[in-house]
Each structure stands twice: as structure tokens, then as C-alpha cells.
Amino acid sequence: MLDIKFIRENLEVVKAGAAQKRFEVDLDLIVNLDDERRGLIKEVEELKARRNKASDEVAKLKKAGQNADATITEMRSVGDQIKSMDDRLKSLEQQLQKALLTVPNVPHPSTPEGSTxxxxxxxxxxxxxxxxxxxxxxxxxxxxxxxxxxxxxxxxxxxxxxxxxxxxxxxxxxxxxxxxxxxxxxxxxxxxxxxxxxxxxxxxxxxxxxxxxxxxxxxxxxxxxxxxxxxxxxxxxxxxxxxxxxxxxxxxxxxxxxxxxxxxxxxxxxxxxxxxxxxxxxxxxxxxxxxxxxxxxxxxxxxxxxxxxxxxxxxxxxxxxxxxxxxxxxxxxxxxxxxxxxxxxxxxxxxxxxxxxxxxxxxxxxxxxxxxxxxxxxxxxxxxxxxxxxxxxxxxxxxxxxxxxxxxxxxxxxxxxxxxxx
RNA sequence: GGAGAGGUGGCCGAGUGGCUUAAGGCAGCGGUUUGCUAAACCGCCGUACGGUUGUAAAGCUGUACCGCGAGUUCAAAUCUCGCCCUCUCCGCCA
Missing domain, CATH: 3.30.930.10 (Bira Bifunctional Protein; Domain 2)
Structure with missing residues (x-):
């Protein structure tokens, strides 16, 4: 398996290598999946950061004997959003992983070209x-x-x-x-x-x-x-x-x-x-x-x-x-x-x-x-x-x-x- | 195959829902002190994936990770369920 970062930074080399090895691979699909994955990670992590802060506040309020219902209600829906985004992220990561396993290793420059x-x-x-x-x-x-x-x-x-x-x-x-x-x-x-x-x-x-x-x-x-x-x-x-x-x-x-x-x-x-x-x-x-x-x-x-x-x-x-x-x-x-x-x-x-x-x-x-x-x-x-x-x-x-x-x-x-x- | 006990950082080990940002210790790294060594003291001490600054080395920041996977909850190392593994005893056996 190749590193997704390596693939992104050396797209043409990986593409050429796969072609020379006579394997078909859709690298654009892989890069798109990774783009989508990164975007989703950013979003869901921001939500999780919010939830973590809110949980601290709830703890403080409760400790001080105050009511925290408003925050709890709000976080309930945030929690639902996080869950559905996590599910999507997981499926994206599985697709990406599966796609990455189809990318062949890149031949070393010292190897001869040739197909048979x-x-x-x-x-x-x-x-x-x-x-x-x-x-x-x-x-x-x-x-x-x-x-x-x-x-x-x-x-x-x-x-x-x-x-x-x-x-x-x-x-x-x-x-x-x-x-x-x-x-x-x-x-x-x-x-x-x-x-x-x-x-x-x-x-x-x-x-x-x-x-x-x-x-x-x-x-x-x-x-x-x-x-x-x-x-x-x-x-x-x-x-x-x-x-x-x-x-x-x-x-x-x-x-x-x-x-x-x-x-x-x-x-x-x-x-x-x-x-x-x-x-x-x-x-x-x-x-x-x-x-x-x-x-x-x-x-x-x-x-x-x-x-x-x-x-x-x-x-x-x-x-x-x-x-x-x-x-x-x-x-x-x-x-x-x-x-x-x-x-x-x-x-x-x-x-x-x-x-x-x-x-x-x-x-x-x-x-x-x-x-x-x-x-x-x-x-x-x-x-x-x-x-x-x-x-x-x-x-x-x-x-x-x-x-x-x-x-x-x-x-x-x-x-x-x-x-x-x- | 049956019964019981357990699985927390490199290692040991505490932790029964929110001052845990996983205590404390050992090992390791850096420093102070010091004829040398040792000791003492201070600091650092994980991995992965994002974001961001930087030419780079690296820094800052977020999220996740306490055997694995689901669930409950505003919040899980901690509660529930399933699975895996290790140890002890019993059975079987080269």
C-alpha cells in the first residue's frame, strides 16, 4: 500500500508506474475521496470540539447547582449530527482504503521498461x-x-x-x-x-x-x-x-x-x-x-x-x-x-x-x-x-x-x- | 471443550459517569548542583488523522485512541451487550 500523501504529491509518477506495470487504477477517484474525507474530518472535529466544551460547562453548572438543560438540549442535536457524520466518514475511509489497496507499488528508476x-x-x-x-x-x-x-x-x-x-x-x-x-x-x-x-x-x-x-x-x-x-x-x-x-x-x-x-x-x-x-x-x-x-x-x-x-x-x-x-x-x-x-x-x-x-x-x-x-x-x-x-x-x-x-x-x-x- | 481471573502509555501500576489534561513510580532524554561517579532537584517524555505557520527543520492547534466492536448518555477508561486474547484449574491428547 502506498501512502495517500505520497500519491497526492507524486500523482504523475504513481500513475505512470501503474500504467507501466499494466495495472488499471483510478487515482482521480482516490484523490477525490481523500478531499471529501479531509473536508468531513474538519467539520466533524469542529463539532466535537464544541461538544467537549459544552460538556465541561454542563459539569461546572451542575457542580454549582445550576440548571444546564439548555446546553444539554442543544448538544443532543449536535450529538446526532456527529453520529451521522462519523458514519459517513467511516464509509468514506473504507472506500478510500479499498481503493488504495488497488494502487501498485512504483517501479524503481533502475528497472527496465517493457511489458512482457x-x-x-x-x-x-x-x-x-x-x-x-x-x-x-x-x-x-x-x-x-x-x-x-x-x-x-x-x-x-x-x-x-x-x-x-x-x-x-x-x-x-x-x-x-x-x-x-x-x-x-x-x-x-x-x-x-x-x-x-x-x-x-x-x-x-x-x-x-x-x-x-x-x-x-x-x-x-x-x-x-x-x-x-x-x-x-x-x-x-x-x-x-x-x-x-x-x-x-x-x-x-x-x-x-x-x-x-x-x-x-x-x-x-x-x-x-x-x-x-x-x-x-x-x-x-x-x-x-x-x-x-x-x-x-x-x-x-x-x-x-x-x-x-x-x-x-x-x-x-x-x-x-x-x-x-x-x-x-x-x-x-x-x-x-x-x-x-x-x-x-x-x-x-x-x-x-x-x-x-x-x-x-x-x-x-x-x-x-x-x-x-x-x-x-x-x-x-x-x-x-x-x-x-x-x-x-x-x-x-x-x-x-x-x-x-x-x-x-x-x-x-x-x-x-x-x-x-x- | 468446561470453570474462574484478568487485559490501562516502553514497563509497573492507580483509577465505579464530569477538577483526568489518564495519578504515582520505573526506564529514557535535557538541564542545575558537583573533583569524578552516584545521589538530589527541575523540565521533557505516546501514536494516528486533520487544520495552520514556516523554504525547511520544526512549532502552534483540534480530534481520536485505556484489548476489539457496537450501545446508553449532554458527557464513558468507568455503565450495558457481543467478540478476541492471556493466565490458572479441570477434561482430552502427541
């Missing part, structure tokens, strides 16, 4: 695709042959998109989770294990509600939402609070399962591990001072890249163009890993700066000794999402004997060097 994924800018790449003299298989064939993942059984017990990992497949999951958390810890992130369901307030704080409700699994009986990412519970840890400036930056890494309905996405992508309803992810989350948030974005990205380098998986870094960035971000990088068997890039991390967009929505501030509390900036990025890393490992590290070499960084976590047929 094709216009994202590849700013770096690392590693090289494996060169082999045999035909590389897609991960689902490898996983089936080596009995690492059982998609059909997952479909039986839950539904499609809920795979069962078995044997070395399950160990690979556990090894990756431990590896990611351990590396996060090495880079100064505090490990967190949050609830994987959240209430409506938390889901609203990070922006899942109201717009993305159809993408979440909902436990209606108890009003819980299954989290689509650890970002939701972890960012909400500091909701409604003021943090001392010297505690910044606060950095968390959290492993959670993630649940996504993926409503409306069908097609080629769903094969194998490419798109699941439940998957595992380690997320990196930062709360930072506004002055440093773009440096923090770069270091967040480098923390995520480091993991891919340790796993020796080839990847590229995309700087998202304004049209492909999403509603809440000011700047966003995607890390895409090369999946050699499918011969395609797979997104395994997206690192974003939200500036004060989430913090304002959640009321997270910081305060140094002297100044007023201010909204801080929040960032997050995957570090990393597991399924596509698993596909990349299976595909990039496969041998012509049908086995899969374990990346050297992962061997101590796996307790094995090669994944063979069980």
Missing part, C-alpha cells in the same frame, strides 16, 4: 550447460527409474501436484533443506520455523488477501490459510510493531512447505516437478533501513546466487521489466537455473524489494533515538525453492549409466556420492 517476460533483461549468467555424448533425460524419467519420486501415489493420497518422495529422493529433499538453512545461517540469517497456516490478518498483511485468495488453500472451519510461502508468516512476525534502528537489518531464513492452488495454470509446465501444489522452500526475509534497501537487495541476490554456485548449477539472472514485475515490488530479480534434460530455464528464486509497501500495510516501523518512527523496508527472496533445484540436479548430474552424481557441496548432507537404482 520477453523484455526482462538478462544481466548475468554463471556456469555452463553439461556437454554429454548421450541424450539427457528429463527429471521425471530419472526419478521414476531410480524410484525417487512417486507422482501417482501422491495423486492417490492427496491429488495431482502432491508428489511422494521416497528413499534417496526424500533424503535429497532433507539434504537440500539443511544445506540451504546452514548456508543462510553462515550469511547472518536467523533461522525461523513459523506456523504454516496463518489467519486473515496475516494473509492481508503480505497482500495475499484480498486479491489472491483463490490461489490459497483455506481451512474454512477455523479460518486458516495454508501459506504459499514463508514470506507470509515471517514478515508478519513484526506486524504492528516498532523496531529499534540499531537492530536493523533483521535477516531471517525459514524453511516451510508451501501450498499453492495454481488455479488457472494448465499446460506444459505441470510435468514432473515443474509446478506443484505443495513444495518445499527456504525463504530469505529482511527488514532493513530505507537508506540501505537497494544494497540489501543486491546482497540478497548474491546470497541466493551463492547457493547455486555451491551446487554448481548453471543459472542466469533476470532483472524483471516493469510490466512483468508484479503488484508489490519496486525491483525484482529472478534466478533461473538451467534444466539440461528439459533444455529450459526454470525459475528457482525471485528476490524483491518492496520498500515500505508491505511495512505500511502491516504497520512495521523503526525508530532511532531522536526521530519519529518511520516505516522500514522489507525484502525477500527464495534461497531456494526445492523442486526445480531437484529437477536441475537430476538432469544436470545424470550419467550415461542412469545414475545421478550428488553435487559435492551436498554429499555430507546426503551421506552418499551417487544416487543409484535402489
Amino acid at each position: 517476460p520477453a523484455e526482462n533483461v538478462s544481466i548475468a549468467s554463471w556456469g555452463e550447460a553439461p556437454k554429454t555424448d548421450f541424450k539427457l533425460k528429463p527429471h521425471w524419467e530419472i526419478a521414476e527409474k531410480l524410484k525417487l519420486i512417486d507422482f501417482a501415489t501422491g495423486t492417490k493420497i492427496a491429488g495431482s501436484g502432491f508428489p511422494v518422495y521416497i528413499g534417496a529422493g526424500a533424503r535429497l529433499q532433507r539434504a537440500l533443506i539443511n544445506f540451504f538453512l546452514e548456508e543462510g545461517r553462515n550469511r547472518g540469517y536467523t533461522e525461523v520455523m513459523p506456523p504454516i497456516v496463518v489467519n486473515a490478518e496475516s494473509a492481508t498483511g503480505t497482500g495475499q488477501l484480498p486479491d489472491k485468495e483463490d490461489q490459497m488453500y483455506v481451512v474454512t472451519r477455523d479460518e486458516f490459510y495454508l501459506i504459499p510461502t514463508a514470506e507470509v508468516p515471517v514478515t508478519n512476525m513484526h506486524r504492528e510493531s516498532v523496531i529499534k534502528a540499531e537492530q536493523l537489518p533483521i535477516k531471517y531464513c525459514a524453511y516451510t512447505p508451501c501450498f499453492r492452488r495454481e488455479a488457472g495454470s494448465y499446460g506444459k509446465d505441470v510435468r514432473g516437478l515443474n509446478r506443484l501444489h505443495q513444495f518445499d522452500k527456504v525463504e530469505l526475509i529482511k527488514f532493513v533501513h530505507p537508506e540501505t534497501s537497494y544494497e540489501e537487495l543486491e546482497s540478497l541476490r548474491s546470497d541466493a546466487e551463492h547457493l547455486l554456485q555451491l551446487l554448481k548449477l548453471p543459472y542466469r539472472v533476470l532483472l524483471m521489466c516493469r510490466g512483468d514485475m508484479g503488484f508489490t515490488q519496486t525491483k525484482k530479480y529472478d534466478l533461473e537455473v538451467w534444466s539440461a534434460g528439459q533444455e529450459r530455464w526454470l525459475e528457482v528464486s525471485s528476490c524483491s524489494n518492496f520498500e515500505a509497501f508491505q511495512a505500511r500495510r502491516m504497520n512495521i516501523k523503526f525508530k532511532d533515538g531522536s526521530g519519529k518512527p518511520e516505516f522500514l523496508h522489507t525484502l525477500n527472496g527464495s534461497g531456494l525453492a526445492l523442486p526445480r533445484i531437484v529437477s536441475a540436479i537430476l538432469e544436470n548430474y545424470q550419467t550415461d549409466e542412469g545414475t545421478v552424481l550428488v553435487p559435492s557441496a551436498l554429499r555430507s548432507y546426503m551421506g552418499m556420492d551417487v544416487i543409484k537404482s535402489a
Whole structure:
């Protein structure tokens, strides 16, 4: 959410930003609502000031044993006016609030213009695709042959998109989770294990509600939402609070399962591990001072890249163009890993700066000794999402004997060097 | 799930309808005194949303806020109703 004052003072910038992000928003309506709101506040507060004074007078008169009926009668009608104006004000504020939630965050000047994924800018790449003299298989064939993942059984017990990992497949999951958390810890992130369901307030704080409700699994009986990412519970840890400036930056890494309905996405992508309803992810989350948030974005990205380098998986870094960035971000990088068997890039991390967009929505501030509390900036990025890393490992590290070499960084976590047929 | 107790500023804690502008204390900030430290004394000490002065930093001013939401009243921290949360005990349980 943007500040109404910021919108008023930077109307053209906000308008242009929304257009570039391809969101439709009626800013004139918002400014009009705010004008009306301010006018009404002024009126009703003047009436309230009158009433407060009159109440004092009544108290004095009564204390002196005098009659106060005239004032009381007058104030009775003032009270009615106040009530009806307060009702109108409340409804105005709700309309304004609702309208403000439709205004997207303004893209940072350093982000490229463009409206489609094709216009994202590849700013770096690392590693090289494996060169082999045999035909590389897609991960689902490898996983089936080596009995690492059982998609059909997952479909039986839950539904499609809920795979069962078995044997070395399950160990690979556990090894990756431990590896990611351990590396996060090495880079100064505090490990967190949050609830994987959240209430409506938390889901609203990070922006899942109201717009993305159809993408979440909902436990209606108890009003819980299954989290689509650890970002939701972890960012909400500091909701409604003021943090001392010297505690910044606060950095968390959290492993959670993630649940996504993926409503409306069908097609080629769903094969194998490419798109699941439940998957595992380690997320990196930062709360930072506004002055440093773009440096923090770069270091967040480098923390995520480091993991891919340790796993020796080839990847590229995309700087998202304004049209492909999403509603809440000011700047966003995607890390895409090369999946050699499918011969395609797979997104395994997206690192974003939200500036004060989430913090304002959640009321997270910081305060140094002297100044007023201010909204801080929040960032997050995957570090990393597991399924596509698993596909990349299976595909990039496969041998012509049908086995899969374990990346050297992962061997101590796996307790094995090669994944063979069980 | 059942019974009871409670929720007041950063923290502790008083407050049963109008001298409450939320007492008092602790912590914090500024100052006075003082070889230094400590103590003592004086002052400051919330958030949000408006209005207004100012280039700005900031100041002045109004309104709201005592878990949340409704209600009663000229007037609510205080009375009424609903909800949420915390603690204690009981029941169930990994």
C-alpha cells in the first residue's frame, strides 16, 4: 500500500508506474475521496470540539447547582449530527482504503521498461550447460527409474501436484533443506520455523488477501490459510510493531512447505516437478533501513546466487521489466537455473524489494533515538525453492549409466556420492 | 471443550459517569548542583488523522485512541451487550 500523501504529491509518477506495470487504477477517484474525507474530518472535529466544551460547562453548572438543560438540549442535536457524520466518514475511509489497496507499488528508476517476460533483461549468467555424448533425460524419467519420486501415489493420497518422495529422493529433499538453512545461517540469517497456516490478518498483511485468495488453500472451519510461502508468516512476525534502528537489518531464513492452488495454470509446465501444489522452500526475509534497501537487495541476490554456485548449477539472472514485475515490488530479480534434460530455464528464486509497501500495510516501523518512527523496508527472496533445484540436479548430474552424481557441496548432507537404482 | 481471573502509555501500576489534561513510580532524554561517579532537584517524555505557520527543520492547534466492536448518555477508561486474547484449574491428547 502506498501512502495517500505520497500519491497526492507524486500523482504523475504513481500513475505512470501503474500504467507501466499494466495495472488499471483510478487515482482521480482516490484523490477525490481523500478531499471529501479531509473536508468531513474538519467539520466533524469542529463539532466535537464544541461538544467537549459544552460538556465541561454542563459539569461546572451542575457542580454549582445550576440548571444546564439548555446546553444539554442543544448538544443532543449536535450529538446526532456527529453520529451521522462519523458514519459517513467511516464509509468514506473504507472506500478510500479499498481503493488504495488497488494502487501498485512504483517501479524503481533502475528497472527496465517493457511489458512482457520477453523484455526482462538478462544481466548475468554463471556456469555452463553439461556437454554429454548421450541424450539427457528429463527429471521425471530419472526419478521414476531410480524410484525417487512417486507422482501417482501422491495423486492417490492427496491429488495431482502432491508428489511422494521416497528413499534417496526424500533424503535429497532433507539434504537440500539443511544445506540451504546452514548456508543462510553462515550469511547472518536467523533461522525461523513459523506456523504454516496463518489467519486473515496475516494473509492481508503480505497482500495475499484480498486479491489472491483463490490461489490459497483455506481451512474454512477455523479460518486458516495454508501459506504459499514463508514470506507470509515471517514478515508478519513484526506486524504492528516498532523496531529499534540499531537492530536493523533483521535477516531471517525459514524453511516451510508451501501450498499453492495454481488455479488457472494448465499446460506444459505441470510435468514432473515443474509446478506443484505443495513444495518445499527456504525463504530469505529482511527488514532493513530505507537508506540501505537497494544494497540489501543486491546482497540478497548474491546470497541466493551463492547457493547455486555451491551446487554448481548453471543459472542466469533476470532483472524483471516493469510490466512483468508484479503488484508489490519496486525491483525484482529472478534466478533461473538451467534444466539440461528439459533444455529450459526454470525459475528457482525471485528476490524483491518492496520498500515500505508491505511495512505500511502491516504497520512495521523503526525508530532511532531522536526521530519519529518511520516505516522500514522489507525484502525477500527464495534461497531456494526445492523442486526445480531437484529437477536441475537430476538432469544436470545424470550419467550415461542412469545414475545421478550428488553435487559435492551436498554429499555430507546426503551421506552418499551417487544416487543409484535402489 | 468446561470453570474462574484478568487485559490501562516502553514497563509497573492507580483509577465505579464530569477538577483526568489518564495519578504515582520505573526506564529514557535535557538541564542545575558537583573533583569524578552516584545521589538530589527541575523540565521533557505516546501514536494516528486533520487544520495552520514556516523554504525547511520544526512549532502552534483540534480530534481520536485505556484489548476489539457496537450501545446508553449532554458527557464513558468507568455503565450495558457481543467478540478476541492471556493466565490458572479441570477434561482430552502427541
